[in-house]
Structures are given as C-alpha cells and as structure tokens.
Amino acid sequence: SRSINLAVIPGDGIGQEVVAEGLKVLSAVLPQDVKLETKDYDFGARRYHATGETLTDADLDALKQHDAILLGAIGDPSVPSGVLERGFLLKLRFAFDHHVNLRPSKLLPGVATPLAGEPSIDFVVVREGTEGPYTGNGGTIRKGTPHEVATEVSVNTAFGVERVVRDAFARAQARPRKKLALIHKNNVLTFAGHLWTNIFNQVAEEFPEVTTEYMHVDAATIYLVTQPERFDVIVTDNLFGDIITDLAAAVSGGIGVAASGNINPSGEYPSMFEPVHGSAPDIAGQGKADPTATVLSVALLLRHLGYDAEATRIEEAVSADLAERTGKPARSTTEIGDALAVRVAG
C-alpha cells in the first residue's frame, strides 16, 4: 500500500494557521489506501530564541527521512534580518540541493489583479535555487568605518545552469504553447550572462519544438505588467527569479494564492513546498490569512510525488472556490480550508 511520510514545518506568524488548512485539504483529497504520516518540526523564531539554533545537522538528518516537506512561513521581526533566511530557509535549499524553484502564475477567473483589462496569465517560472548571488560568497572589510567595503559574489557554474535550463526546457516541451524565455542581464553581467546564454542556446538545440526568447530582467518587468500573456515558461537566475516571481504573484492574484516548490528533481533529497508569502506577523493568530497559497503548494507537492489526479482535484477546487468569492464577505482561514476540503472530497 502507498504512503506519504511528510515533514511539516508550520514556522512563524501565519505559518501555523495556513499549514493546518493545507494538511486538512491533503487528508481530504488522498484516497483511503494512501497512508499519510506527518511529523511536525518546530523551526523558526521560537526555537531560535530558545536555543540559538536555526537548523542543525541532526535536523537535516531527520528531515532527510521524509518524502517531502510542507512549510508555512519562517521569519519574525524579533529576529535580525538574515538570520533565519540564511540560517534556515537558504541553508535548507542548499543542503537539499533544491535547484529547481518552481513558481506557477495563473490568474484564475474571479480573482482580482492590479492590471487593467482582463489579462490572461498562465506561466511558470523555473528559478535556479542553489547558485547566483544567493551562495553567501562575499564579505566585508573595515566594517562600520568610512572605509568599509562589502562584496557579494554571484557564483554560476555550467553544471548548475545546465540542469535547471534543461528542466525548464522539458517543462516548456510538455506545455501546449511550448515557449521558453531566458531572463538575465547579459549585457551588464557579461560573465554570468554569457554562461547562461550559451548553455540556454546549446540546450535549445535538443528541443527544436520549443520557441525561445531572451529578455533582460529590466525589460521583463515591463512585459510582466503590459503583456503577461506573452509568457509560458521562464527560466532565470536565483535573484532575478526572486524578484520577478513576486511581481508575477502580484499581477496574477497576489501572494495570497502564489504557491512554490523547492525541488530536488533527482529525489536524492526531499523537496519542499511552501506559499510564496511570508509569515505576515501583523495578521498572525487572527484567522485572517488566506490558506489558498498553501493549499496550492500541497497540490504541487502531490504532483511531485506522482499523485497527479489528486493535485488536479485540489487545483480545480481552488479555482471553483475563487470564482465564487466575488461580492461575498471575507471568510476566515479555517472557513476557506473547510470549504476546500469539502470540495476535494466531494
């Protein structure tokens, strides 16, 4: 019989609330014969304040035993900027080699967008997750003096670029429109830019059916607000991906519905799924957070584990739920989770 052994990291702020609903929908959608085991991990601000730890080697060993990880949100104003990001979120992505950071953007019927007209938005960003300016390379000299110099080093390898570019081409090939855009800044960041562009062009030869284009990151932000329908699959560097996926989330319904997967395609390590939004401490504990982004992250998780039909059921339930929201009073976190659980079970 089948089973899913899931690590659950509710985390900080609204993380707890939204993860509870994600798990509710997951339980409701799974067939009887699938055994779901979950184990909670108490990472985040509370543990950091209590122990000074963010993510230890023992933690990584424990997490590694799971089939996948569901994360709510990590981050709290009581912790200095960078400590949990570098000490937990990025540490986990690097340790588990989550090199494919998958972020779909789809504007669903009935969902508000800040854009005028009725743009049709349905694309997916494949963001590199283990290189670029995120490696933590760099440093500071003469800190705090008028002669301080701080550097950040973006590290890009043929190995790292090729595997994510290849993943993106395969995804583009599998979609009806078969389009792939490389987003970089190769006219200024010429060293990394040439590496990305050359590998992109090489791999393109193996996918003759995929239509490709190159776009500078600055120009891409313009197209994301003026012609978002132009995009099908986007592949990009870690930092550019961070920036454009927030913009993509904003135009396609907001971070309340933006899901993401930090994927290790080889399966050597468990992949992690999380809403794009953060811990939103200002509304934490009030039952106001929209769990939809987490529920959609559960769908990505299921698809990653091979439960395609269940993933699709969740996505359809979310579409139906969103389509009926207009004009109705706001519901609580639990109410939305309950409604989605009913729909997927039905």
Added chain:
Amino acid sequence: SRSINLAVIPGDGIGQEVVAEGLKVLSAVLPQDVKLETKDYDFGARRYHATGETLTDADLDALKQHDAILLGAIGDPSVPSGVLERGFLLKLRFAFDHHVNLRPSKLLPGVATPLAGEPSIDFVVVREGTEGPYTGNGGTIRKGTPHEVATEVSVNTAFGVERVVRDAFARAQARPRKKLALIHKNNVLTFAGHLWTNIFNQVAEEFPEVTTEYMHVDAATIYLVTQPERFDVIVTDNLFGDIITDLAAAVSGGIGVAASGNINPSGEYPSMFEPVHGSAPDIAGQGKADPTATVLSVALLLRHLGYDAEATRIEEAVSADLAERTGKPARSTTEIGDALAVRVAG
C-alpha cells in the same frame, strides 16, 4: 552673458530622431540671452563597426569640456550584447562618476497605465550609478567547458553608498511628503545589505523630518503595482535600481515618457541626460518614436544647470500635450516635437 555648451550623442536607432526633437524644444525654451552651443558626437554601433572603438580616452577628454551631455540611445542588434553597454554606456557613467542616477516617475493626466483604477504616481528613484554588480568585477574560468564557473562581484563601499544615500535624503527633505524608502535585499545579500542599511539609518538621524522605510526588492515590485502612491523618494543599488525603474516607467505611462539623469553632483564632470528607453531598432527611421522622454530629459538637464523656470516650462508643456492626446490620431516624432516647441515658446 549665459551659455550652455552641450555635447550631443544621438547614438543608434531612434536616438537620432528623438534627440533632434529634444534640441528643438531646448532651443525654443531658452531665453534670448542664453547662448546654446552644441557639438555632435558619433558614438554607437556605426562608429564601432567602422573603427572598433566605443569610447576612447580622447573622447572622454573632449566630452569633459562640455557643461552637460544629451544622449539619445546606444545599442544595435548588429553589435554583440555587452560591447556597447560596457564599452560605452557604463564606461561613461564610471569615467564621469555619475553616481546619482535620477529617474522620476510621474503618471500625468491622460496618460495610460497598465494598472487598474486611477493610481496616483509621483516618485523619484535615486539609483546608485558607479558600484554594485555593475563594476565589471568577476570573471570566468574553463569557459565553454562543462566545468565553467562565472562570477559577478557586487562591490559596495561606505564612500559610494553614503554619498548617494545623502543625496536621496536631501531630495526627500525638499519634497512635500518627505518620505524615503531604501530598497535592497538585506536578508539575503547580508554583506552589502548591512552596509546599505547601516549607512541609511545613520544618515537618517541628520534628517529627522524625513520618514523612512526599508523594503526588500521583491516586495517593492509588489508595491509598485498595488500601491505605487506609497512611494515618494526611493534610494537603491545599481542593479535593483535598473530593474525597478523599468517597472516604475511601465506603470507610470511607459518608457515613451521616462526620463533620466546620470548625475555627477559635484560638477567635476559633466552630467548626462537620456531617455530610459533604448534604440528601438524595429521602429527606427520611421518617425514613429515618441520624443517625449528625451524632451523630459532635457528638462532634467536644464534643472541640473540651474534653469529651473525653463525646466518647469518644458514639464508643463509635456503635461498639457499628453492631456490632449486621448482619442487623437498618433502623431509623428517631428509633430510631437513641433507641438512641444510651440508650447514652451508660447
């Protein structure tokens, strides 16, 4: 008697056409007693193909004699990506220490925006122009092999950050709302991020009337499309500034009306003014380009040289022209330039 000794770099593509209109409006707005001298410089793709040169030491010496520089656009698909950018545009910014890259965003009445509703947009971005990932530091090893590694080094100095942060605070102080936002990614780029954040907080103490906030660059893209009215003055790093000013241009009427100044505030070197748009080779030579961004760059140039009344006259003429455009047939580059010249003279 007063005089302006201007270096004119029409450049590539639509550069020629829009600069001609910029100069037309400049001549029309200047009082009789101001002597305008201009000298054309033939930089860009043509010169590169003919001589292999982009910007020589002798060119820099010649440009240095001028009071200011007006540039149309540089760039052509016939030149490999990066050659003119690094060899001309960035070389000039670095050689003339253009550390304040000023990019105002104002949504004028009658101008279309891709955003729904009627957002009120009036802010200015102060982008650092001589540091960050733009320095060209970095390199490549094992080029073209499966073991290639390419790095890009972002260099940030207390000297460089403090002067641009101070400039931005002074601009915020001089505006009615007196608000300044620092945009960075200090939770990931912790070395550079701490330098920027610490200096920002230190300088803030000297400007108690200025309200400050910090925002990650990814979150900033969300606010730029959902709450653009939130911004008054923004200060940011060279690369983040490149990205968000294109987005800012897109939401506030498009790059057809986005002006910029590459400013050396000390006056040791001439400052350069240019539209944010590029050379647009697809529409070059057809009289289709909108010269408004260049005309607004001329206004920034005049204000920089102390001709405040004339700068304001140009801005008012542009506002009036834009307000009357809705529903009218499109005009040619020359027709728009003529109309603006008549308005500023009138």
